[in-house]
Amino acid sequence: MAERVLTAGGRGGSSALRAWQRMPVVGRIAIIYLCARLATTGLLMLASSLSSSSSRFGIQPTLGEYVLGWDAQWYWWVAENGYPSTLPLTPSGEVTENAWAFMPVYAYLAKFVGLGDWGVGALLISLTAGFFACLALYRLLRRRIGVTAALWAVAFFANGPLAALFQVGYAESLFLMLLLIAIDLVSRHRYAWVYLLIPVMGFTRPGILAFALFLGLHGIARWVRRTSEPLPVRDMVHIVALGALATVVGFSWQVIAGVVTRDPGAYLKTELSWRRNWLEDPNPHFFPFEGFVRGAEFWAQQWGMPAWMGWILLLALVAGAAWMLLRARAVRRLGIDIRLWSASYLLYLLAVFFPQSSTFRLLVPLAPLAGALGVPKSRIYRWGVLLLCLFLQALWILAMYGSAQTYWQVP
Template sequence: MAERVLTSGSTSPWRSTVRGWARLPVTGRIAIVYLLARLVTTGFLVLAGTLSTSASRFGVDPTLGEYVLGWDAQWYWWVAENGYPQTLPRTPSGEVTENAWAFMPVYAYLAKFAGFGDWGAGALLISLAAGFLACLALHRLLRPRIGAGAAMWAVVFFANGPLAALFQVGYAETLFVLLLLVALDLASRHRYPLLYLMIPVMGFTRPGILAFALFLGLHGISRWLRRGREPLPVRDMVHIVALGALATVVGFSWQVIAGVVTGDPGAYLKTELSWRRNWLAEPSPEFFPFEGFVRGAEFWARQWGMPAWAGWILLIALVVGLALMLLRARSVRRLGIDIRLWSASYLLYLLAVFFPQSSTFRLLMPLTPLVGALAVPRSRAYRWGMLVVCLLLQWLWILAMYAMAQTYWQVP
């Protein structure tokens, strides 16, 4: 009898841990997940430093601080310390070269303010804090769509994902993703007034606000088509139209500002196109929508030993595949119409304005809401296996972009 009482009253350590975890508030659970993820990423970066050689961009035994200030972080630091050039730098043949106009001011100056003059410390603080808040925002956005448990797994995948190093370096991506997730949540809840404040901040954090303008247009059309099932007050329609116009104006305003300051109306686009000369022997001197991905498809086909037309076929297959995923995949459909419309808008934006290269992986970070499709209720083995895949891809990305970092395809 005594043995049965002891047995029935005992609780395994695993069950106690699970029950204790369940009793924690959501914010506490996300904080633990995020802290553990950052410790793992730190370990990966330290390991990358030990593998770095004199052939690497970072040299032998680089510190974590050097990684924080590496690659594009140098441009944000330059903006914070020196501002933007009034005269565009040019090659001997007169072509505009890489310069600070390609980098928006919000993250650059916010990092300097947060670090009390120590830009690197401020950049690390902003990226870390924005990453944690983005995890909270992601959970809030996904919970009504896929449930609390799946939303928590989505946070786990996001915090430990292939691009998780961006939470700990001087890039604007995590801040932009935080603002984006909040903005998508506000739009999906029809709380439009707050977006008047958020859109300008998003627009001057990193490129992408024109994709949000397209999303707002599609969001408005979607609400109009569903007005018989879901009320569409006139004030909401006015807000949607006004916010779409605001996002469009903000999206083009940086080009106007760069043109006024430098005296060259094409200053911003010429600056962006200057990066393509690292990849193409004869890039187009003018910007044409969608040309970047078409030229990129040809470039990569040749790099892989295939004819140019094979690149076009691969590009068409990629576009069709993405469209089918957004339209037909059951796990993606569970995320709701607004997340799918945003994803379509941003993918179309990327196709229209960017040249595909190693940085394209980083540019996919605003598609973070789609991580919810990987976390919909499935087996425990699947979810833990997906976490292992995330960590493996994260290490490979850090290894290529920070430990090795010496060839044209190793630019984060």
């Protein structure tokens, strides 16, 4: 019965089941999303009840305090104070953490939506964008894996390990909504609307350079298949122009930060400042892929292994990701564009980030891969995956918001 309630299949049954089957898909997704948000709220309340004086949130924090916790404070600061024209420095003269690491769209939009109450605006945006992201995910997956599997993928997504991001002051929900819409438009070759999405995405959170790479790979894939799938000149012009726009937007924030602060390296220095929380001797200059190499060494040593074991683990992760995208049958069913986006984003992460506890949050833009989890038709499997999502979500919330007192508990 529960299987039928989530899907449109099945015969007969109760009047509630028949009503569910007659309900538009948007209504079913709304119910799935509402139930997921109630589950997340319950887990946040549990984290609050278990929070101690050693937590950064103190004893029994309110849900509102969780909304404003961690990076949300930086977005709030941007909305209230803007960006510094002079970079803050440590006593030794190094650039320290500051607001230039956080993009402006979510910050200022939350203030506008909340009519001055930034926390209320942030919560409304995250909740609303999360719902529309679910709709966009369903639309993206439906014609690839079918209605039933797509609804299950939405359920996994809405209840995923990091689903609390739909209820706190982080820009992920808004970025995900825009991203999923953009990938769907590109995959349907409806390029014109993507021109409007790219600048908003680029100034919501980092990641637009990965989208530029995706557009390039998408164009190459269409060129290779041009004998079986026509490639009009108009489409090729759109793909090249959109890739160029995404590239310009991707580097524009560095230029803006440099102009305002009169320091061309302001943005990269700001991003690198966070690595000093993890490394005793971080490189003051940015080099692609260095972050993951140093991170692999760091975590191997944290786990009591020699540094070279970290390189082996990193190579194993890269090889596993490549196999999944190239060979895994369920992933291949998602189509070339979802796999190209996933490869582009993973390569982007490898090139620019340092792996730490926030890396799990940074993997959220890989949400389209949830479709692969919905493909197997076993009821036991699907409900097992859903329960596992909720269990992992509970662990993440309890660590990042309930305990929140050590170096690996940063969302």
